[in-house]
Amino acid sequence: MAYGSRPAASRAHADYVTATALSANGPARSTVAASWWRSLVQHGLDPAGARPRRAETLSGPELRQRMENSDLLMHVARAKLDHLYKCVSLSACGVFLSDADGVVLDARWRSGDQTSFESWGLKPGRSWSEAAVGTNGIGTCLAEERALIIHRDEHFLDRNISMSCIDAPIYGADGQLIGALDISSARSDQTATANQMIAALVRETARKIEADCFRHGHSGQRVILIDDSDEGDAVVAGGAAVALLAVDENDLVIGATRGARLALGLAASGPFSPVPADDLLAGGAADTGLASAERAVILKALARQNGNASRAAKELGIGRATLYRRMKRLGLPSRFEQN
Known part of the structure; x- marks a missing residue:
C-alpha cells in the first residue's frame, strides 16, 4: 500500500480505503490516500461499489465523436502505441490511450488478456475519470497531471485491485492537457520493480507523442x-x-x-x-x-x-x-x- 500497513486479510479493502481516506492525517501523508478522499468525499463513490454511478460507457456515436475531437492525438499516437505494445505484450499488459476526460479512445492487448481487461471495463468508450471510478491510473494521472503508478490495492474500487496501472499525461501544442497514456497489467504477480521499468517506457512514449503533436501544430515554424x-x-x-x-x-x-x-x-x-x-x-x-x-x-x-x-x-x-x-x-x- 502507498500509506500505512497492509490491512489484515480479514479486513475488507473498502473498509480500509474508507478508514484511511477519512483519517486525520492519511490524505496529508499520501497522494494515494488524498485521491481516495477525493473519490469518497468529492465524488461520492463507494469503494465497495454499493452505490453505482450512471452508465460509464459511451455509445458508438458518442465514442466516434470523442475520437474525432482527438483526431490529431490518435493519428500521432497510433504507431507509438503499436511499438509500446510490442515492448510489453508478453507481460500480459495492455496499452490504452484516453482523452483529457479519461475516456479510453484506443487500446492494444493480447487476445488471451482481452476478457480480463473488458471485465474491468478497461476498453474504448469507457470513462476512467476519477469522478467515475475513483483512484486509478488514467483518472488520477489526469486529476493530478503527473506520471504515476497505481498498483493493485491502491485502486479505490475493490473490483479493480487486481490491476497495476502505469500512466503519464500528454499535453497538446498549446500546453493544455489532451490525454493520458496507460499501461495496465493483468498479471497477479506484477511487481513494483516491473512497474518502475514500464513507467520509464510510458513517460518516454508520452513525450514523443507530445512532441509530434507540437510539431504538427507548428508545421510552418x-x-x-x-x-x-x-x-x-x-x-x-x-x-x-x-x-x-x-x-x-x-x-x-x-x-x-x-x-x-x-x-x-x-x-x-x-x-x-x-x-x-x-x-x-x-x-x-x-x-x-x-x-x-x-x-x-x-x-x-x-x-x-x-x-x-x-x-x-x-x-x-x-x-x-x-x-x-x-x-x-x-x-x-x-x-x-x-x-
Whole structure:
C-alpha cells in the first residue's frame, strides 16, 4: 500500500480505503490516500461499489465523436502505441490511450488478456475519470497531471485491485492537457520493480507523442529543442517533459510545449504574446539548441560569401549591424567583422 500497513486479510479493502481516506492525517501523508478522499468525499463513490454511478460507457456515436475531437492525438499516437505494445505484450499488459476526460479512445492487448481487461471495463468508450471510478491510473494521472503508478490495492474500487496501472499525461501544442497514456497489467504477480521499468517506457512514449503533436501544430515554424542542460528544469509534476519552442521568421517564439513553458516562465497553457528568442533565452543562449542553429546559419552564410559580413547579412535578409550583434552574442570569430 502507498500509506500505512497492509490491512489484515480479514479486513475488507473498502473498509480500509474508507478508514484511511477519512483519517486525520492519511490524505496529508499520501497522494494515494488524498485521491481516495477525493473519490469518497468529492465524488461520492463507494469503494465497495454499493452505490453505482450512471452508465460509464459511451455509445458508438458518442465514442466516434470523442475520437474525432482527438483526431490529431490518435493519428500521432497510433504507431507509438503499436511499438509500446510490442515492448510489453508478453507481460500480459495492455496499452490504452484516453482523452483529457479519461475516456479510453484506443487500446492494444493480447487476445488471451482481452476478457480480463473488458471485465474491468478497461476498453474504448469507457470513462476512467476519477469522478467515475475513483483512484486509478488514467483518472488520477489526469486529476493530478503527473506520471504515476497505481498498483493493485491502491485502486479505490475493490473490483479493480487486481490491476497495476502505469500512466503519464500528454499535453497538446498549446500546453493544455489532451490525454493520458496507460499501461495496465493483468498479471497477479506484477511487481513494483516491473512497474518502475514500464513507467520509464510510458513517460518516454508520452513525450514523443507530445512532441509530434507540437510539431504538427507548428508545421510552418522552426521547432527548436531546448537541450539537456535546460530541459532538466522542464518537469511536469513528477516526469521530465519535452521542451520545444516554435520560432517564426522574425526569431520570435510563438509556441512552446508545456515543459518549455514551465522551464522558461511562460503561461503554462493557452496563447501568449510572441517573445524575442534572444530575450527568452538570455543568459544561456550560447548553450541552447536555438543558439546552435543560429550559429550554424550565420557561419554557412559567411562561408558562402567568403567571410564577407556585409554580403552575408544581405543573404540572411538582415542589416549588417544586426548581424554583428548576433555574431558577438554567439562568440563568432572577430575576423569576420573586418570584412
